[in-house]
Amino acid sequence: MNLTRSRDLLEKNQQLIPGGLASINRKADPCIAFARAEGSRLWDVDGNEYIDYHAGFAPYILGHNDPDQNRAVIDSMARGRSNYGSGPTSDEGELAKLFLACVPSAERVQFLNTGSEATAQAIRVARAWTGAEHVLRMQGGYNGNHNMVASNVMSSKEQLGGKQIRGDEYPLAPLTAGIPEAERALMHSVEFNDFEAVETIARRHKLAALITEPVLQNVGVIKPKPGYLEGLRSLADKYGFLLVFDEVKTGFRSGPGPYHAIAGVSPDLSTYGKAIANGFPIAAIAGKAKYLELVTSTDAQKRVLIAGTYNCHPVPVAAAIACLRKLSDPALKVYDKLERLSNRLEHGLRRLMTDHRVTSTFVRQGSAHCCYFMANAPSNWWETLDGHDFAFDTRYRRALIERGIYQFPIAAKQGSISYAHSEADIDQTLEATDSALSEITRSKARVGV
Numbered sequence: 125m126n127l128t129r130s131r132d133l134l135e136k137n138q139q140l141i142p143g144g145l146a147s148i149n150r151k152a153d154p155c156i157a158f159a160r161a162e163g164s165r166l167w168d169v170d171g172n173e174y175i176d177y178h179a180g181f182a183p184y185i186l187g188h189n190d191p192d193q194n195r196a197v198i199d200s201m202a203r204g205r206s207n208y209g210s211g212p213t214s215d216e217g218e219l220a221k222l223f224l225a226c227v228p229s230a231e232r233v234q235f236l237n238t239g240s241e242a243t244a245q246a247i248r249v250a251r252a253w254t255g256a257e258h259v260l261r262m263q264g265g266y267n268g269n270h271n272m273v274a275s276n277v278m279s280s281k282e283q284l285g286g287k288q289i290r291g292d293e294y295p296l297a298p299l300t301a302g303i304p305e306a307e308r309a310l311m312h313s314v315e316f317n318d319f320e321a322v323e324t325i326a327r328r329h330k331l332a333a334l335i336t337e338p339v340l341q342n343v344g345v346i347k348p349k350p351g352y353l354e355g356l357r358s359l360a361d362k363y364g365f366l367l368v369f370d371e372v373k374t375g376f377r378s379g380p381g382p383y384h385a386i387a388g389v390s391p392d393l394s395t396y397g398k399a400i401a402n403g404f405p406i407a408a409i410a411g412k413a414k415y416l417e418l419v420t421s422t423d424a425q426k427r428v429l430i431a432g433t434y435n436c437h438p439v440p441v442a443a444a445i446a447c448l449r450k451l452s453d454p455a456l457k458v459y460d461k462l463e464r465l466s467n468r469l470e471h472g473l474r475r476l477m478t479d480h481r482v483t484s485t486f487v488r489q490g491s492a493h494c495c496y497f498m499a500n501a502p503s504n505w506w507e508t509l510d511g512h513d514f515a516f517d518t519r520y521r522r523a524l525i526e527r528g529i530y531q532f533p534i535a536a537k538q539g540s541i542s543y544a545h546s547e548a549d550i551d552q553t554l555e556a557t558d559s560a561l562s563e564i565t566r567s568k569a570r571v572g573v
């Protein structure tokens with residue numbers, strides 16, 4: 125496979141941009157430079173074509189360059205919409221109405237630009253409401269790039285002290301340098317699905333918030349055990365911290381609303397991004413009026429600043445309105461189609477793994493999926509670290525890319541199917557997988573592993 129131009133472009137950009145790209149999380153091996161995308165397909169600068177399952181880290185639920193959404197954006201610009209920087213707009217009101225109709229647990233919503241801004245504001249609101257400062261997260265959860273949450277995602281065993289910790293917190297494993305000591309002391313991470321650990325930390329520290337993805341979707345797809353989310357709800361009520369579901373990835377992925385509506389557990393606050401605008405940069409924080417109205421509190425000690433030059437910029441707002449309309453249009457049956465395609469992929473992959481005698485477990489939540497190369501679905505990050513064959517997964521992803529199937533080339537990352545995918549795409553993916561597995565298992569047999 126020819127990736128010459130991709131390599132050249134990275135090298136050229138590296139002279140100007142540290143790492144050669146604007147988000148270091150985009151850097152993986154192979155580091156392909158894409159030039160164009162449409163529907164389920166990507167084309168790179170060397171002219172290679174791929175069926176896309178990365179979906180730009182999951183926002184593309186309708187597919188790339190959705191024509192209705194693009195039209196809505198172009199219309200909004202043609203109508204002379206601008207980012208006035210003063211006063212309300214009818215478009216933001218319309219978006220809020222559409223959005224809240226999809227999120228029954230929320231009475232108010234504020235829009236921001238990125239998921240990281242949304243989680244930062246959720247923590248700020250929780251601190252203002254509770255007067256507490258400590259924040260609890262999940263090992264293996266990703267909640268953005270800012271100090272309070274930039275830790276403990278795909279941590280190594282070494283970073284975690286060499287052993288699984290149940291009933292208590294893990295050592296801090298920061299994703300970045302530059303977090304002040306004072307903030308580090310307020311950051312806590314426990315194992316997902318470990319209810320006792322949450323209670324231990326809640327007893328030890330006055331918590332402002334527990335923030336978690338309700339399904340961990342940054343380390344594949346790790347589901348909550350029955351009763352776990354309900355348990356978090358009752359601990360939040362018992363200890364007085366706010367329960368924040370970070371739905372930046374789970375929101376609008378399994379249905380036209382949050383995952384927590386499917387699970388039947390209401391958080392105090394929830395955060396969104398990605399699928400709400402099918403790839404355009406907009407995010408949201410939603411919740412009960414009493415929390416979000418802190419923005420307008422007359423008590424200066426409680427008032428929370430949520431502001432931004434680009435909050436509700438007309439381009440992403442038009443994109444989000446068009447996206448939410450499509451996602452909730454009963455005539456389009458978006459989620460029925462996603463379910464059908466995801467089911468087809470799941471069954472095909474299970475059959476292929478059995479045929480090739482590869483130990484694996486396919487986990488999916490709606491159209492979000494991950495194939496773990498281990499016997500049972502992991503219920504937390506440690507089990508993944510311990511059981512998943514990371515080396516096999518890396519080879520598998522590379523072999524798929526060579527065959528025109530783009531799964532992000534980092535082991536245990538989630539894949540996503542969009543409304544623009546077709547049954548033919550899934551069948552082509554299965555054929556490529558068959559060939560990839562033949563190659564990997566053949567070379568494994570040759571070296572006798």
Ligand SMILES: Cc1ncc(COP(=O)(O)O)c(C=O)c1O
Binds near residue numbers: 238267370
């Ligand atoms: C669950 C979750 N929360 C927050 C974020 C941060 O969003 P953004 O990258 O838009 O800042 C992400 C990004 O992947 C995410 O997956």
